[in-house]
Amino acid sequence: MAHSAPFDPDIARDVITGLRHLPGATLPILHALQDRFGYVDAAVVPLIADALNLSRAEIHGVVTFYHHFRQAPAGTHVIQLCRAEACQSMGCRDLERHAETRLGVAMGNTRADGRATLEPVYCLGNCALSPAVMIDGELHGRVDAARFDDLIDALGLLP
Amino acid sequence: MSGRIFVPIDAAALSVGAGRVARAIVEEAAERGIALDLVRNGTRGMLWLEPLVEVETPAGRIAYGPVTPADVSGLFDADFLNGGAHTLSLGLTEEIPYFKRQERLTFARCGIVDPLSLEDYRAHGGWKGLETALGLTGAEIVEQVTQSGLRGRGGAGFPTGIKWRTVLNAPADQKYVVCNADEGDSGTFADRMLMEGDPYALIEGMAIAAVAVGATLGFVYIRSEYPHAFRTFGAAIERATEAGLIGASILGTGPAFHLEARLGAGAYICGEETSLLESLEGKRGLVRFKPPLPAVEGLFGKPTIVNNLVSLATVPVIFEKGWEAYRDFGMGRSRGTLPIQLAGNVKRGGLIERAFGITLRELIEDYGQGTASGRPFRAVQVGGPLGAYFPDALLDTPLDYEAFAAVKGMLGHGGVVVFDDQVDLAEQAKFAMEFCAEESCGKCTPCRIGSTRGAEVIEKIIAGEERSKNLVLLDDLCTLMLDGSLCALGGLTPYPVLSALTHFPDDFDRSAAAPARAAE
Numbered sequence: 001m002a003h004s005a006p007f008d009p010d011i012a013r014d015v016i017t018g019l020r021h022l023p024g025a026t027l028p029i030l031h032a033l034q035d036r037f038g039y040v041d042a043a044v045v046p047l048i049a050d051a052l053n054l055s056r057a058e059i060h061g062v063v064t065f066y067h068h069f070r071q072a073p074a075g076t077h078v079i080q081l082c083r084a085e086a087c088q089s090m091g092c093r094d095l096e097r098h099a100e101t102r103l104g105v106a107m108g109n110t111r112a113d114g115r116a117t118l119e120p121v122y123c124l125g126n127c128a129l130s131p132a133v134m135i136d137g138e139l140h141g142r143v144d145a146a147r148f149d150d151l152i153d154a155l156g157l158l159p
Numbered sequence: 160m161s162g163r164i165f166v167p168i169d170a171a172a173l174s175v176g177a178g179r180v181a182r183a184i185v186e187e188a189a190e191r192g193i194a195l196d197l198v199r200n201g202t203r204g205m206l207w208l209e210p211l212v213e214v215e216t217p218a219g220r221i222a223y224g225p226v227t228p229a230d231v232s233g234l235f236d237a238d239f240l241n242g243g244a245h246t247l248s249l250g251l252t253e254e255i256p257y258f259k260r261q262e263r264l265t266f267a268r269c270g271i272v273d274p275l276s277l278e279d280y281r282a283h284g285g286w287k288g289l290e291t292a293l294g295l296t297g298a299e300i301v302e303q304v305t306q307s308g309l310r311g312r313g314g315a316g317f318p319t320g321i322k323w324r325t326v327l328n329a330p331a332d333q334k335y336v337v338c339n340a341d342e343g344d345s346g347t348f349a350d351r352m353l354m355e356g357d358p359y360a361l362i363e364g365m366a367i368a369a370v371a372v373g374a375t376l377g378f379v380y381i382r383s384e385y386p387h388a389f390r391t392f393g394a395a396i397e398r399a400t401e402a403g404l405i406g407a408s409i410l411g412t413g414p415a416f417h418l419e420a421r422l423g424a425g426a427y428i429c430g431e432e433t434s435l436l437e438s439l440e441g442k443r444g445l446v447r448f449k450p451p452l453p454a455v456e457g458l459f460g461k462p463t464i465v466n467n468l469v470s471l472a473t474v475p476v477i478f479e480k481g482w483e484a485y486r487d488f489g490m491g492r493s494r495g496t497l498p499i500q501l502a503g504n505v506k507r508g509g510l511i512e513r514a515f516g517i518t519l520r521e522l523i524e525d526y527g528q529g530t531a532s533g534r535p536f537r538a539v540q541v542g543g544p545l546g547a548y549f550p551d552a553l554l555d556t557p558l559d560y561e562a563f564a565a566v567k568g569m570l571g572h573g574g575v576v577v578f579d580d581q582v583d584l585a586e587q588a589k590f591a592m593e594f595c596a597e598e599s600c601g602k603c604t605p606c607r608i609g610s611t612r613g614a615e616v617i618e619k620i621i622a623g624e625e626r627s628k629n630l631v632l633l634d635d636l637c638t639l640m641l642d643g644s645l646c647a648l649g650g651l652t653p654y655p656v657l658s659a660l661t662h663f664p665d666d667f668d669r670s671a672a673a674p675a676r677a678a679e
Contacts, residue, residue, distance in 0.1 A: 023459065024421075026441030031383075031422055058442070065443040066424030068383045084345030084594075085540055085587070089503035089578045090531065122427060122594065124384050125348040126171050127576065128206040128501065128508025137386050141174035 004038030004073070011036065012044050020051045026062050030069055039070040075110040075117035077155050079103070080134040083120045086127035091144075095131050096120075098145045103157060116157050162215030164240065167270070168199035169209075169355045170387040171348065176227060177210035183228035184212070187235050195240075201356015203270035204510030205257050213252055216242040222252040257526055262488060263512050264480075264496050265473045266349075269356035275394055277402055280359045286410065288478030292367045293413045297327050300371035304474065307482035308494025313339055313430070313467030314542065314571040314647070316493075316560045319474075322464060325454035326372040329462035334374040336365050337439065337458060340381045340388075340468045341423050341430040344543025346502040346574030350468040352510055354381070354388040357472075358395035362418060364471035366409050367478060368464050369416045377416060378458070379468075380435050382423040393420050427544075427598035431646045432465040434600060445600045446646045467572070469498055490516035493559040503540075503576035504530045513558075520554035523577055534579040538663065540587075542571025544594050545651035547658035548584060567658060569651070584663035589617040591655040595648060606649025609640045613656065620667050630667075633660075 005011070012033060019029045029048055034040050040063050049056045063069050081087075081096055096107060105111040105118050126132035129141030135151060143151070152158060166181040167173075181199065188195045205211060211224035212234075221242040223234060230247060237245040249255055263269075272279035280286070292300050305320025326334060338361065342350040353361060365377045381389045396418050400406045405416050421439060423429050429438045433447035436458050457463025473495065477485045486494045493515035501508050505527040519539060523529070530536055538548045547568035549556070556562055563570050578587075595610035616633045620626055637653035644650040660667060 024439050024441035027421065027424060027438065030424070052441070061443050062441070066426050068423075068425035085544060085590075086346045086503040086574075086576045088587075088590070089576055089582065121384060121425075122598075123343060123345045123347075125342060125351040125388075126174050127346045127348055127503065127574065128505075128510075129171055129175055129209070130503060132174065134384075139170050139174040139387070141171060 005036060007037045007041045007043070009043055009047070012041070013047060016044070016047055016051045025052060026054075026059065027066075030063060034069060037073075039073045042071065076115045077136055077157065078117045078119065079152070080119045080121040080124070081107070082122070082124050082126075082130070082132045082134075084123040084127075086123075087131040090130035092131040095143065095145065095148060099148060102149060103152065104159065116152075116155075162240075163196045163198050164215070165198045165200045165213040165220070167202045167209065167211065168274070169202035169352060170385075171206050171352070172202050172209040172211070173387070175209050175225070179228045180210045180212065180226050180231065183231040187231050191235060193235075193240070198273045200272065201269045201274050202352060202510075203252065203258060204266065204352065204512075205255065205507070206509040207507045208249065211249075211252075212239075214240055214242060218242070218251065220252045222249040222255065223247040224249060257507060257509070257511075261512050262496050262514050264476045264485065264488070265360070265469060265498055266353065266357070266510065266512050267476065268360065269353060272357065274356050274358055274391060275398060277359070277398060277404075280357075284479055285359055285475075286363060286404070288475035289363050289366050289370075289410060291478045292370055293410065297371045297373060300367065300478075301327050303482045304371070304477060307477045307485045308489070308492070309470060309473060309477065309485070310493070310560065311467055312469035312473070312497070312572065314344075314545075314569065316570070319466060319470050322454055322466070323368065323371055325452065326374075326462045326464050329455050331462050333376070333459075333461045334372055335458045335461060335463040336368045336372070336374045336377040337436070337463055337465045338365060338377070338379040338468050338471050339430060339432060339435055339465060340379050340385075341435060342382060342385070342468070342572065343427040343430045344545075344572050344574050346540065346543060346576035347500050347572045348502075349498045349500055349510060349573060351385050351388045353468060353472050354385070354392045358392050359399060360472045360475055361392070361468060362395060362399050362405060364474035365418060366405055366413075366416050367474050368466070368471060370409060370413060372462070372464060373414075374464065375415045375417065377418040378439055379418070379420045380423055380429070380439060381420055382429075383425050389420060389422055396420060426600075427594075428600045428646075428648055431648065434646070435465065436463065443600070445602050446648075448645070469572070488514035490514075490557065490559050491561055493561070497558060497570070497573050499558065499573045499575060501527050501575050501577070504532055504579045505577040506531050515559050516557045518555050518557050519549065519575065522558075522575060523554065527577065530577060530579040532579045532581075534581065536577065537580040537582055538578045538584060538587075540576045540578070540655065541574070542569045542654075543574050544591060545569070545647060545654055546571050546574070547654045548587060548662060549658065550662045553662070567661075568654065584659040584666040585617065585621050586666075588656045588659040588667075589614055589621070591652055591659075592617060595652040599648060603643070603645035603649060605640045605643040606645070606652075609636055609644075609649060610652060612636060613640070613652070617656070617667075621669065623669060626668070630660075
């Protein structure tokens with residue numbers, strides 16, 4: 001996201017060392033690395049495996065199992081549209097098509113200029129104020145097409 | 160000097176501008192030279208009124224809503240800080256029928272207190288249940304939870320006391336209490352609301368569970384889609400630990416209990432208890448075979464209580480008011496109250512805590528006031544993505560575990576999602592299979608392969624390809640998934656599919672659909 005540092009194996013090693021004592025440390029370590037660098041670089045897999053005395057396959061398996069962990073940097077802004085039932089009942093399927101057109105990127109992809117990533121999410125826990133959207137970690141409710149345009153315009157993402 | 164003023168800091172309230180409203184109020188007060196005592200509370204749960212601003216007056220708290228930043232100056236002109244009349248005034252908050260006609264036990268403090276204030280928590284009955292429990296033996300605590308009739312609020316409805324007894328009787332050098340706050344069901348937000356509005360209630364409930372079974376370590380597994388709740392709850396753990404309420408000794412006199420919040424990583428399956436334990440252990444969230452039950456061999460192979468957040472947060476009130484008082488709410492074998500989350504295409508969505516027995520019709524028509532779109536009601540899905548779709552004819556079903564089972568549905572975590580007449584139930588059935596395919600952990604074949612085949616078959620039915628043959632195939636596949644899946648994901652995905660087929664057959668037959676819909 002917006003303020004991620006470039007990947008640095010020395011910093012990654014420090015992050016891992018600081019958390020390896022936790023019981024079941026894999027997820028806390030992966031979260032800390034992704035918070036730091038914006039994604040989980042493939043180079044951390046052997047580092048974590050070494051630190052936790054696990055196989056590389058096990059760590060790779062964890063990274064790829066969970067939707068939250070990215071294996072490549074996201075765009076400057078991450079826009080997550082809820083696709084679950086409560087939002088469906090309020091027209092999120094139409095909102096998704098609108099968002100793809102306005103942002104100029106297909107769902108699940110990062111725009112060519114690297115400024116926006118559009119992703120699906122299944123429930124943001126804002127189901128009484130659907131459709132829900134999360135932008136850079138901030139939740140928005142009752143997002144119709146006009147409100148969506150306002151939100152992305154505020155980030156300078158409209159053409 | 161006026162009383163306190165409340166602007167929610169709940170994520171749902173923030174999502175419709177509560178943060179901007181709070182800033183506007185602070186700025187306007189500064190401009191007018193008025194000293195403010197601003198509290199950022201949780202939400203009362205009347206989400207259609209958010210941002211809901213409340214002011215404290217000698218008569219009680221008066222509500223204004225929904226407030227926008229543009230309304231703020233006018234509110235000051237109307238002397239709203241002293242409860243002045245204004246078009247947005249809703250009168251006394253607790254007299255608003257939506258709120259007044261609730262039975263708030265688990266959510267008694269939510270929206271009222273400052274979520275992180277330990278003084279507020281204690282002033283509103285906090286820690287009383289835990290103090291009572293500390294004077295009892297483990298067996299006595301377990302017995303009272305059993306007698307209260309509390310059943311798992313995550314969806315399975317298993318008696319909480321029985322689960323605790325198994326952990327109590329399992330000898331071990333280490334036991335754990337794990338809270339399942341991986342609230343992945345669409346239509347549900349009770350866990351999030353409680354973590355953001357009354358987090359100490361969960362800490363107190365987990366401490367009681369720990370005392371009961373002799374656990375010294377607890378984990379709260381919070382989904383990564385809830386960053387705001389994770390931050391609030393983390394702060395609550397920190398403050399409770401610093402104040403000596405948990406940590407080396409519970410309330411300074413009891414045994415040790417250390418609590419840690421852990422973040423999930425976007426896997427729906429981790430709401431299944433054994434998958435959640437795998438995830439806490441740092442592994443992929445693969446479902447485990449049962450037995451052994453987590454109560455016997457749970458986290459790191461040790462006896463573990465795994466309970467839903469709402470179950471655990473309900474435990475303090477059982478000891479504060481007495482198990483008899485709790486048991487006296489409800490119907491049949493569904494005792495106590497259920498925090499219902501009314502969501503989707505509904506005019507007045509929010510959290511409604513009521514004793515079991517309220518009907519879907521009362522919820523949707525009285526509380527919800529019909530659809531948000533104003534179009535006719537067509538279907539309601541109860542219990543998340545694995546819950547059944549019901550038509551109007553089943554709206555008189557009371558919310559009760561057994562009554563729902565009798566109509567081939569389930570209450571799940573209490574999410575009620577309303578749809579208007581624009582919904583296509585064949586599309587919804589296909590989505591149920593696609594969602595299962597997306598979120599399946601892959602361990603068992605009925606779920607892993609069945610969900611993909613299910614989506615394909617439904618697509619063929621919709622396209623009119625060998626309809627009658629494919630309908631038989633779908634029915635057969637659903638039976639296999641119901642009977643042969645390892646956990647509730649594959650095992651319950653047929654619920655939305657079969658209920659859609661049973662109650663809305665026209666949607667699966669495009670040629671018949673047009674005239675049938677017109678006749679409605």
